[in-house]
Amino acid sequence: xxxxxxxxxxxxxxxxxxxxxxxxxxxxxxxxxxxxxxxxxxxxxxxxxxxxxxxxxxxxxxxxxxxxxxxxxxxxxxxxxxxxxxxxxxxxxxxxxxxxxxxxxxxxxxxxxxxxxxxxxxxxxxxxxxxxxxxxxxxxxxxxxxxxxxxxxxxxxxxxxxxxxxxxxxxxxxxxxxxxxxxxxxxxxxxxxxxxxxxxxxxxxxxxxxxxxxxxxxxxxxxxxxxx
Amino acid sequence: xxxxxxxxxxxxxxxxxxxxxxxxxxxxxxxxxxxxxxxxxxxxxxxxxxxxxxxxxxxxxxxxxxxxxxxxxxxxxxxxxxxxxxxxxxxxxxxxxxxxxxxxxxxxxxxx
Numbered sequence: 001x002x003x004x005x006x007x008x009x010x011x012x013x014x015x016x017x018x019x020x021x022x023x024x025x026x027x028x029x030x031x032x033x034x035x036x037x038x039x040x041x042x043x044x045x046x047x048x049x050x051x052x053x054x055x056x057x058x059x060x061x062x063x064x065x066x067x068x069x070x071x072x073x074x075x076x077x078x079x080x081x082x083x084x085x086x087x088x089x090x091x092x093x094x095x096x097x098x099x100x101x102x103x104x105x106x107x108x109x110x111x112x113x114x115x116x117x118x119x120x121x122x123x124x125x126x127x128x129x130x131x132x133x134x135x136x137x138x139x140x141x142x143x144x145x146x147x148x149x150x151x152x153x154x155x156x157x158x159x160x161x162x163x164x165x166x167x168x169x170x171x172x173x174x175x176x177x178x179x180x181x182x183x184x185x186x187x188x189x190x191x192x193x194x195x196x197x198x199x200x201x202x203x204x205x206x207x208x209x210x211x212x213x214x215x216x217x218x219x220x221x222x223x224x225x226x227x228x
Numbered sequence: 229x230x231x232x233x234x235x236x237x238x239x240x241x242x243x244x245x246x247x248x249x250x251x252x253x254x255x256x257x258x259x260x261x262x263x264x265x266x267x268x269x270x271x272x273x274x275x276x277x278x279x280x281x282x283x284x285x286x287x288x289x290x291x292x293x294x295x296x297x298x299x300x301x302x303x304x305x306x307x308x309x310x311x312x313x314x315x316x317x318x319x320x321x322x323x324x325x326x327x328x329x330x331x332x333x334x335x336x337x338x339x340x
Contacts, residue, residue, distance in 0.1 A: 024303070028278065031302050036256065059274060219294045220294055220301070
């Protein structure tokens with residue numbers, strides 16, 4: 001017994017109310033719920049309403065609203081979405097931390113032994129301009145994602161990271177502020193330099209997440225006449 | 229997984245094995261297949277299945293294909309080449325584990 005369009009719309013509205021609007025996850029849960037409801041109606045003789053209620057109870061926990069410190073406590077959403085995003089981020093963060101640590105140790109030791117103020121001044125400008133370029137890309141990608149008009153788990157993840165870290169490129173920009181003042185010979189510390197490098201090494205995350213969002217879209221747009 | 233926490237560590241391997249046999253499968257189909265093979269003894273919950281599928285996809289072991297079926301979108305999973313290789317390794321690991329557990333639970337004593 002296949003569900004009618006109106007019945008699928010009921011499931012879709014339920015998922016929307018639960019905050020599961022990201023197409024990659026929503027289509028999966030909707031299909032799973034629809035399959036399960038169809039089976040209940042066939043084998044147990046349940047009405048759609050009864051089968052839908054039972055199925056809703058099963059999914060209640062996975063769709064409950066949670067937040068996660070890895071993503072940022074400002075953001076909440078269905079458990080299924082938040083946990084998926086947190087898992088993705090953990091991998092990216094590990095690579096970021098390793099890359100930044102290695103760079104800081106190697107390049108930092110060279111810098112520490114350098115007494116040239118010109119080198120520090122050059123680096124201050126380099127980091128400053130690079131941070132501005134990264135910020136420009138973050139904003140550009142944000143609008144590019146908006147233009148796709150489709151929400152995916154990756155567009156959600158992008159939003160959390162862009163809001164969370166976007167302002168770092170301004171606040172810690174050595175051309176605009178002097179918070180860490182690492183680019184002065186006498187002020188150089190590994191910890192401050194590491195913070196700059198963490199911010200720098202974080203930047204590929206934005207591009208990777210954007211690419212993942214486009215990958216999801218490509219798979220879906222490959223289907224003709226799809227309503228999103 | 230409703231039946232036992234003991235199965236939890238093997239879920240990814242179970243998924244890889246099923247996908248190797250079934251070429252491409254969707255989430256609900258996997259739960260039903262496991263239920264059918266184990267005659268209802270093992271039930272994979274939604275809360276365990278989808279995080280496992282997403283993790284395997286993120287690791288590059290699974291690829292995704294989307295199709296329109298019965299007026300809705302369906303997400304099919306299939307093994308990537310890396311997934312096929314990993315399945316062999318993980319199955320060998322699981323078989324070793326089962327063998328070791330069997331020896332621990334039912335030790336065969338012998339006089340050498």
